[in-house]
Amino acid sequence: MKLTQKQKGVIALVLLALLFASMGVFARYMQTSFTLFQQVYLRVAAALLLSLIFFKNKINLGKILKINSRDWLVLVFRSLMLYVFGVSLFTYGIINAKYSNVSFISALPLTAVFGFILLKEEFTFKKMMYILLAFIGVVFISVTDLNNLFNWGRGEFVTLISVVFFSLSYVGRKWHSKLLNNYEITTLIFLISLIFVFLTSFFMGESLPIYGWSYFLGLVVLFAGLFNVGNLYLTNYGFERVEAVFASNLLTLESLFAIFIGFIFFREVPVMRELVGGALIIFSVIKMNELE
Numbered sequence: 001m002k003l004t005q006k007q008k009g010v011i012a013l014v015l016l017a018l019l020f021a022s023m024g025v026f027a028r029y030m031q032t033s034f035t036l037f038q039q040v041y042l043r044v045a046a047a048l049l050l051s052l053i054f055f056k057n058k059i060n061l062g063k064i065l066k067i068n069s070r071d072w073l074v075l076v077f078r079s080l081m082l083y084v085f086g087v088s089l090f091t092y093g094i095i096n097a098k099y100s101n102v103s104f105i106s107a108l109p110l111t112a113v114f115g116f117i118l119l120k121e122e123f124t125f126k127k128m129m130y131i132l133l134a135f136i137g138v139v140f141i142s143v144t145d146l147n148n149l150f151n152w153g154r155g156e157f158v159t160l161i162s163v164v165f166f167s168l169s170y171v172g173r174k175w176h177s178k179l180l181n182n183y184e185i186t187t188l189i190f191l192i193s194l195i196f197v198f199l200t201s202f203f204m205g206e207s208l209p210i211y212g213w214s215y216f217l218g219l220v221v222l223f224a225g226l227f228n229v230g231n232l233y234l235t236n237y238g239f240e241r242v243e244a245v246f247a248s249n250l251l252t253l254e255s256l257f258a259i260f261i262g263f264i265f266f267r268e269v270p271v272m273r274e275l276v277g278g279a280l281i282i283f284s285v286i287k288m289n290e291l292e
Contacts, residue, residue: 009241010250010289016234017253019227026224031095033217037201038209040088041194046225047232048190051183054229058183066179074175075188081169082232083193084200089162097155103142105159107135107252110167115244118171126291127245134252134284140277141255170247173239182236189232249288252281 003011030039052059067075094102109131115121176185239247256278259270270278 005241009238012234013238013247013250017251018257019230020254033212034209035206041197042221043224043228044190044194046221047228048194050225050229051187055183071177078169078172079189079192081165084196086162086165089158093155093159097159102159107138109248110163111170111248112245114167114171119174119244121243121245130284130288134249134281137277137280138252138255141274170239171244173236185236186233246288256281
């Protein structure tokens with residue numbers, strides 16, 4: 001059966017949710033060897049190198065000269081939102097905040113809110129109901145202690161700010177013209193982000209990460225770069241084809257995938273609360289898909 005462009009976008013976003021479920025491990029491991037901005041620009045540098053290798057036949061360098069000022073502004077805006085602010089602040093948050101609180105904050109449907117407000121996507125009460133249902137499902141999965149849910153420190157507030165920037169970057173995919181394909185947009189965002197994050201690190205007084213390397217650490221950086229390539233390309237591909245509100249709903253599957261990852265790799269048997277949360281998310285995604 002031949003898939004439509006929208007169906008392909010849905011599959012891309014489901015895969016993106018799967019990658020999201022395993023990204024935090026890189027930030028927590030790399031903090032032992034690098035400062036905040038060092039680890040971010042090293043991940044971006046690895047991602048840029050890999051995207052140039054993987055996408056070399058998909059990139060038309062001649063298009064760069066044809067990019068108008070509006071497209072450059074969108075590229076710079078999304079780079080700033082995604083890596084300089086989004087990833088950097090989220091990395092700080094995941095290191096300094098409670099993991100359950102980070103999961104809760106990350107599930108806030110801000111992308112859907114921006115889809116309604118900035119992209120003028122159709123608002124219905126059914127859509128809002130399914131978005132809230134998926135959010136409740138995430139709460140069931142990620143929150144183990146309701147008493148401390150709103151006991152926030154600096155890490156939690158920084159995480160909340162980072163989610164705002166992430167969401168703005170996601171909806172910003174709709175503002176690109178048709179000139180660049182997703183391979184080119186992905187690679188250019190890595191290039192622009194690398195420049196900005198490196199300069200930020202320099203002006204923050206961070207030294208160059210010259211010492212303390214090992215083969216294993218190098219592999220971690222390489223795999224982190226690979227995951228970033230997958231994340232950004234699937235983001236661009238998925239949000240190009242799927243409405244931001246529905247995409248926001250699909251990304252709540254991240255919490256469900258986290259359960260499976262915990263079971264497969266760490267033998268963490270899901271409890272009834274988590275199964276109920278997963279069922280709510282699946283039901284919400286199916287019903288939202290029917291609406292779309």
